[in-house]
Amino acid sequence: TSGTYFVNTGALTIDSAVAGLVPGFVATAILAVNNVRDAHTDVLANKRTLVVRFGTAFGRAEYAMCLVGAYLAVAATCVLRDDYLPLLALASLPAALVVWRRFQAAEGPALNPVLKQTALLEALVGALFAIGVLL
Numbered sequence: 355t356s357g358t359y360f361v362n363t364g365a366l367t368i369d370s371a372v373a374g375l376v377p378g379f380v381a382t383a384i385l386a387v388n389n390v391r392d393a394h395t396d397v398l399a400n401k402r403t404l405v406v407r408f409g410t411a412f413g414r415a416e417y418a419m420c421l422v423g424a425y426l427a428v429a430a431t432c433v434l435r436d437d438y439l440p441l442l443a444l445a446s447l448p449a450a451l452v453v454w455r456r457f458q459a460a461e462g463p464a465l466n467p468v469l470k471q472t473a474l475l476e477a478l479v480g481a482l483f484a485i486g487v488l489l
Contacts, residue, residue: 369434375427376483380476383420386413391465442486446478
């Protein structure tokens with residue numbers, strides 16, 4: 355995100371870097387779902403994902419921390435911009451809680467819908483955040 359901002363403006367700013375954390379954290383949550391889902395087969399294939407190294411409990415905690423990080427980045431963006439409108443992204447919080455609960459309860463192939471729902475959550479958070487920033 356900061357790279358795109360730099361290409362378009364010729365400058366790097368802390369608020370563009372922090373704003374980039376919003377979609378970045380949710381994208382990392384998508385990877386966490388994938389890694390937890392595939393942990394068993396990744397071990398057999400000698401893949402060394404974080405979940406393989408540290409366990410599925412770590413992957414589930416990583417997911418939660420990514421969601422928390424995304425919403426903290428929304429708040430930090432508001433502070434840096436001295437603007438409350440990016441808080442519009444918080445309207446996605448109920449959906450995030452639903453998907454997080456589903457992630458905590460599912461294992462293996464049952465995580466496929468959670469993977470899709472997390473991707474949809476990223477689209478929702480990103481759209482609401484972008485609207486808030488643009489207003």
